[in-house]
Amino acid sequence: MSNHLAVATVTGALRSWLMTRNESLGGMRQLKAVVPMSEMLDFEPTLTSITGGRGSFAMEFSHLDEVPSHLQQKIIAEAVKEGRVRQEEE
Numbered sequence: 138m139s140n141h142l143a144v145a146t147v148t149g150a151l152r153s154w155l156m157t158r159n160e161s162l163g164g165m166r167q168l169k170a171v172v173p174m175s176e177m178l179d180f181e182p183t184l185t186s187i188t189g190g191r192g193s194f195a196m197e198f199s200h201l202d203e204v205p206s207h208l209q210q211k212i213i214a215e216a217v218k219e220g221r222v223r224q225e226e227e
Contacts, residue, residue, distance in 0.1 A: 171199055 216222045
């Protein structure tokens with residue numbers, strides 16, 4: 138895969154998040170984005186596949202943010218199903 142195509146594919150993988158930088162550094166491209174930690178936990182195999190093992194990434198804490206309500210419900214339902222928390226009685 139060409140470098141240009143790899144950058145486009147990685148950018149596409151992060152498309153729903155806030156891309157803050159896309160610049161050339163020598164013969165490399167540097168992409169910076171604000172992405173939820175939960176989305177980055179399984180990003181390495183994706184990046185390795187897209188770049189043929191030539192890409193790398195680093196994470197840096199940015200900020201805490203409230204989880205959207207539709208995702209809160211999903212997280213709670215999964216935790217109840219796995220027995221990590223008890224369902225609240227109504």
